[in-house]
Amino acid sequence: MTDAAPMRGVLSPVVTPFDADLQVDVERLIRHCRWLLSHDCGLAIFGTNSEGNSLSVDEKIDIVDRLIEAGIDPARMMPGTGCCALPDSVRLTRHMVERGCGGVLTLPPFYYKGLSDEGIYRSIAEIIERAGDSRLRMYLYHIPPVAQVGFSLDLIERLIHDYAGAVAGIKDSSGDWSNTKAMLERFPGWGVFAGNETILLDTMRHGGAGCISATCNVNAPAIVELYRHWQDADADERQSACTALRHRVGKYPMIPALKATIAHFTDDPDWTRLRPPLVALDTATVKQLGAELEAAGFAMPGIAARA
Known part of the structure; x- marks a missing residue:
């Protein structure tokens, strides 16, 4: 990391391909990362839709x-570095700083429920202190529908105050626009990312930093263009198109659907694999989703067919 400005724009929690032995298929991952970057979409690897919590610390490194x-x-x-075990979070965070990553996306400790703000504060503070590097840019990951543990506004304010610069922003995946709006209003100029593109336009109009969204894995070109042109006359039309695609894919379990979509447009069925406990869509459903997307005129421009 450098002392560069905090990250902004559109990032994808990059889906993780697996081989027949359920090992990470890094060559496929590299190809997909290059496709995303070719459309100016950043890489939030090891996020929820990356099956990040199904990967070990050693694998992530x-x-x-x-x-x-x-x-x-x-x-x-912006790799995900938040783990249940404090030493794992510290080790990952240190490594990402040392390798020059633009930021890290940090879940709160999520196994124990009903945590106090004080407990979550101490966990994040320990990671920052033990990482011990002024180059650290941490983005909090607020996803209470999954983690059932999150960051309150008061806790965020305390972390920003005590670790100015290091705590650079947040991904709000609460699914509650009123919560995202409250963050934007209480912390103007801070790095608030929408948790999906359906509220990207509203987020930008309220001073947000961008979005980190699952469907960037397949719809990065359109979502990035919405981000770039949020002040243009056709912004609402762009938002409607992105939202419609999100809802079309979101009718199915999201991670299997994203992988099925990539498999369809690359003609590469190996992309459909998931690590247990997640389960892939069946063959008929994969074909159905692909047909629905094509009928809607959807495409993944520039995506490479299987090697």
């Missing part, structure tokens, strides 16, 4: 190293 070795710019990466 190895994947980042191999992406960088392949020429992927670490400044465009």
Whole structure:
């Protein structure tokens, strides 16, 4: 990391391909990262839709190293580093800082429920203190529908006050626009990212930083264009189109649907694999989703067919 400005724009929680032995298929991952970057979409690897919590610490370190070795710019990466175990979070965070990643996306400790703000504060503070690097840019990951643990506004304010610069922003995946709006209003100029593109336009109109969204994995070109042109006369039309695509894919379980969509447009059925406990869509459903997307005129421009 450098002392560059905090990250902004559109990032994808990059889906993770697996081989027949359920090991990470890094070559497929590299190809997909390059496609995303070709459309100016950043890489929030190891997010929820990356099956990030199905990957070990060692795997994550190895994947980042191999992406960088392949020429992927670490400044465009915001790896997920929040784990249940404090030493794991610290180790990952340190490594991502040392490798020059543009930021890290940090879940609160999420196994124990009903946590106090004080407990969550201490966890985040320990990660920052033990990472011990002024280059750290941490983005909090607020996703209470899944983690059932989150960041209150008062807690966010305390972290920003005590760790100005290091706590650079938040991804709000609460699914509640009123919560995102409250963050934008209480912390003007801070890095608030929408948790999906359906509220990207509203987020930008209220001073937000962009969005980090699952469907960027397949619809990055349109979502990035919405971000770029949010002040244009056709912004509402762009937003409606992005929202419609999100809802079309979201009729199915999201992670399997994203992988099925990539499999369809790359003609590569190996993309449909998931690590247990997640389960892939059946063959008929994969075909149905692909047909629905094509009938709607959807495409993934520039996506490479299987090698």
